Amino acid sequence: MYKLYTRPNTGGFVVEAALAxxxxxxxxxxxxxxxxxxxxxxxxxxxxxxPVLVLPDGSxxxxxxxxxxxxxxxxxxxxxxxxxxxxxxxxFLRWMTFMSSVVYPADLRFYYAHRYTADPSGMDAVKExxxxxxxxxxxxxxxxxxxxxxxxxxxxxxxxxYLVMLVAWHPEIEKVPSAWPNIERLWAKLREHQVxxxxxxxxxxxxx
Numbered sequence: 777m778y779k780l781y782t783r784p785n786t787g788g789f790v791v792e793a794a795l796a797x798x799x800x801x802x803x804x805x806x807x808x809x810x811x812x813x814x815x816x817x818x819x820x821x822x823x824x825x826x827p828v829l830v831l832p833d834g835s836x837x838x839x840x841x842x843x844x845x846x847x848x849x850x851x852x853x854x855x856x857x858x859x860x861x862x863x864x865x866x867x868f869l870r871w872m873t874f875m876s877s878v879v880y881p882a883d884l885r886f887y888y889a890h891r892y893t894a895d896p897s898g899m900d901a902v903k904e905x906x907x908x909x910x911x912x913x914x915x916x917x918x919x920x921x922x923x924x925x926x927x928x929x930x931x932x933x934x935x936x937x938y939l940v941m942l943v944a945w946h947p948e949i950e951k952v953p954s955a956w957p958n959i960e961r962l963w964a965k966l967r968e969h970q971v972x973x974x975x976x977x978x979x980x981x982x983x984x
Contacts, residue, residue, distance in 0.1 A: 778802035779830035787840035788827035841876035864929035882909035921958035
């Protein structure tokens with residue numbers, strides 16, 4: 777059985793969604809945010825971050841995008857992503873990597889600006905640059921959604937859930953509908969999705 781270390785309003789959201797959509801059982805361990813975590817947790821998460829997925833064989837994984845890709849491969853019957861070898865698979869890998877390497881780090885720089893400068897007076901500049909990077913990434917993703925129902929392929933995938941998770945963290949969330957209407961269109965659909973609605977009750981990613 778899988779074991780997921782997570783906490784509300786983190787990247788655990790998309791991993792919980794993946795496991796729920798795959799219909800596989802898992803144990804969930806909520807990890808309080810702490811600067812002094814238990815040594816056992818640092819053994820599986822050296823950066824003291826969630827989510828961490830412990831696999832049935834006892835090995836562990838960090839990095840939400842990588843976890844999602846692995847779960848999609850392990851549970852192909854759930855169609856969490858385009859099938860390996862399908863034309864849309866390349867787009868899935870591209871956008872998952874793009875979001876995890878461009879947009880997600882920008883979120884971290886905004887919310888944890890103190891980690892990204894040795895000068896306390898420079899935190900406002902770090903935050904400003906982080907928002908600009910988010911906006912640049914979302915503009916690219918919004919363009920990719922033009923005339924498309926889903927980010928990749930012809931059905932919902934974990935790439936769509938990953939995207940709306942990230943946009944829900946934008947510090948100026950009120951500008952999403954006008955700035956990125958295609959992302960808002962996707963997000964509106966997912967806000968009504970049964971699994972997303974259930975997860976949102978614990979994660980509070982967006983107003984119910």
